[in-house]
Amino acid sequence: MKHRILIADDHQMFIDGLLSILKEDSRFEISATFKNGAQVLKYLDINGAQDLHLLITDLTMPEIDGIELNQQVKENYPTLKTLVVSMHIDGTKIEKLIKGNVDGYVPKNAEKDELLLAIETIVKGEKYFSSEIKKAYTDAMFENRRQEEIHLTEREKEVLKLIAEEYTTQEIADQLFLSKHTIESYRKNLIAKLQVKNLAGLTKQALKLGLLTND
Incomplete structure (x- = not known):
């Protein structure tokens, strides 16, 4: 046939x-x-x-x-x-x-x-x-599974957005009424969660994963 x-x-x-x-x-x-x-x-x-x-x-x-x-x-x-x-x-x-x-x-x-x-x-x-x-x-x-595993708190998202907008640690602290030490902790946690080495990598990965879009 x-x-x-x-x-x-x-x-x-x-x-x-x-x-x-x-x-x-x-x-x-x-x-x-x-x-x-x-x-x-x-x-x-x-x-x-x-x-x-x-x-x-x-x-x-x-x-x-x-x-x-x-x-x-x-x-x-x-x-x-x-x-x-x-x-x-x-x-x-x-x-x-x-x-x-x-x-x-x-x-x-x-x-x-x-x-x-x-x-x-x-x-x-x-x-x-x-x-x-x-x-x-x-x-x-x-x-896709890796993206699903990345859960950011609302505060982490706020900090991430300001980092992407090139605010300094002190400027982010002033903006969110938090201490500089607290912002540095957030920054370290974000770098660990998104598995990157530095702030440039953080922004790049956040964009790739769609974490900077407005909900």
């Missing part, structure tokens, strides 16, 4: 490369190619997905990107498998795709053999994620 495949990517060169790879393999048949997710959804709306097996999609595309496309396909055409092939290796995006029940993800620089292995694995009903994608995902999960 031939496995019928859809391809969505806004780079024609990638589509052409994928076509040349898959045309060499008699198990696969390309049903259609598209420039973005909106075209895919329009096609599926007209033709349905009952005779289709796999959608290979890029992540960043105009109109509807790979994340939203995967979500809509899984909601409306659950029998259609999805494989993301992208040069973007972003742990947060990978997490969204995994939560959206994507069937696989490989980077665009993957070898031909790995791409074919991913397709074979997915059409058999299993998941496939390249080692590079798995690492990016686990790293992102670790970072």
Whole structure:
């Protein structure tokens, strides 16, 4: 049985490369190619997905990107498998795709053999994620957990904000009606909590973790 495949990517060169790879393999048949997710959804709306097996999609595309496309396909055409092939290796995006029940993800620089292995694995009903994608995902999960573990008191947030605004220890003490010694203690605690070495690192890490945004 031939496995019928859809391809969505806004780079024609990638589509052409994928076509040349898959045309060499008699198990696969390309049903259609598209420039973005909106075209895919329009096609599926007209033709349905009952005779289709796999959608290979890029992540960043105009109109509807790979994340939203995967979500809509899984909601409306659950029998259609999805494989993301992208040069973007972003742990947060990978997490969204995994939560959206994507069937696989490989980077665009993957070898031909790995791409074919991913397709074979997915059409058999299993998941496939390249080692590079798995690492990016686990790293992102670790970072998320670390962020969740950082709990600052309201006073610590006040001190952190003033440090970021380059107030001196004495100026912060005057502003908050506290002693200089107390502010120095807060500063040491913040450096320890955010696991940095100095005030510059403190501000940088606080920005990265979104701790300086106004609630």
